[in-house]
Amino acid sequence: KAGVTQTPRYLIKTRGQQVTLSCSPISGHRSVSWYQQTPGQGLQFLFEYFSETQRNKGNFPGRFSGRQFSNSRSEMNVSTLELGDSALYLCASSPSGSNQPQHFGDGTRLSIL
Amino acid sequence: QQQVKQSPQSLIVQKGGISIINCAYENTAFDYFPWYQQFPGKGPALLIAIRPDVSEKKEGRFTISFNKSAKQFSLHIMDSQPGDSATYFCAAQGEGSARQLTFGSGTQLTVLP
Numbered sequence: 001k002a003g004v005t006q007t008p009r010y011l012i013k014t015r016g017q018q019v020t021l022s023c024s025p026i027s028g029h030r031s032v033s034w035y036q037q038t039p040g041q042g043l044q045f046l047f048e049y050f051s052e053t054q055r056n057k058g059n060f061p062g063r064f065s066g067r068q069f070s071n072s073r074s075e076m077n078v079s080t081l082e083l084g085d086s087a088l089y090l091c092a093s094s095p096s097g098s099n100q101p102q103h104f105g106d107g108t109r110l111s112i113l
Numbered sequence: 114q115q116q117v118k119q120s121p122q123s124l125i126v127q128k129g130g131i132s133i134i135n136c137a138y139e140n141t142a143f144d145y146f147p148w149y150q151q152f153p154g155k156g157p158a159l160l161i162a163i164r165p166d167v168s169e170k171k172e173g174r175f176t177i178s179f180n181k182s183a184k185q186f187s188l189h190i191m192d193s194q195p196g197d198s199a200t201y202f203c204a205a206q207g208e209g210s211a212r213q214l215t216f217g218s219g220t221q222l223t224v225l226p
Contacts, residue, residue: 004156033213043157043202045213056212090156092214099145099164099206102214104156 001026004105006091012111018079021108025072025093031055032074033102034066037088046089049074050096078110086112117205119217126224132190134220136203139184143205147214148177148188151200160201161188193224 005024013019025032033056034046045058049068066076072093078085088109092102118137126132136146144165149157163170163177163186170177176189190197203217 006156035214042218043214043216045215048213056210058213099208099212101147101159101162103159104149106154106156 004091004093004103006089006105006108008108009106010109010111012113013081014113015081015083017081018077019081019110021076021078021089021091021110023074023076023091023093023105025074025091026103029093029095029103030072031094031096031100031102032068032072033092033094034074034076035090035092035104036060037090037107038086043090046076081112083112086110117203117215117217119203119220121220122218123221124223126193126222128193128195128224128226130193130224132193132197132222132224133187134201134203134222135185135187136205136217137183137185138205138215140205140207140211140215141184142207142209142211143215144208145206146177146179146186147204147206148175149202149204149216151202151219157202190222193222195224195226198222198224 033048048056094100147162
């Protein structure tokens with residue numbers, strides 16, 4: 001089975017721009033979660049989608065949004081980028097999300113100049 | 114109450130030695146406790162996980178010990194190898210508002226040859 005695939009692997013943007021990151025979950029997995037990883041804050045939960053609905057949301061500003069498609073693929077969007085948004089953005093998938101193993105992709109490294 | 118505290122921050126072990134990483138949690142709603150291993154440039158990979166109905170789980174050289182009353186759990190890596198050098202994260206997950214993975218701050222393990 002193919003693992004979680006995230007594209008692109010690297011992105012460089014400037015302040016004020018917006019960006020869209022993509023995640024393809026493991027086949028058959030319906031839950032997709034997004035996490036932000038930074039040296040200072042560690043791994044922080046952004047949001048979770050299940051069956052095209054946002055099921056849970058972390059403590060991030062409204063500039064961070066996401067969606068899930070009928071094939072379970074998910075996208076994450078960040079608008080009006082700030083320097084502090086520089087991070088590794090990780091996507092994880094699981095069959096249904098409730099206390100089941102979550103498997104991560106290798107992430108998208110976003111750098112804001 | 115969502116926090117998971119992890120120690121030590123860094124750990125240096127000789128090849129063949131035992132590596133021990135500890136975690137503590139507060140939220141009694143957590144009922145699933147995975148450990149992840151992360152290499153540079155890669156996403157976290159699920160290593161081993163435990164549920165609170167057992168006190169220990171072993172997979173190869175990796176063992177989780179779980180103390181429900183103390184709300185603590187630990188990862189033991191037996192016969193540590195240089196290839197085990199990585200960052201290790203403990204995590205906790207529950208239901209509802211605790212459904213997302215809450216991560217510890219990470220332990221950077223270095224195994225000397």
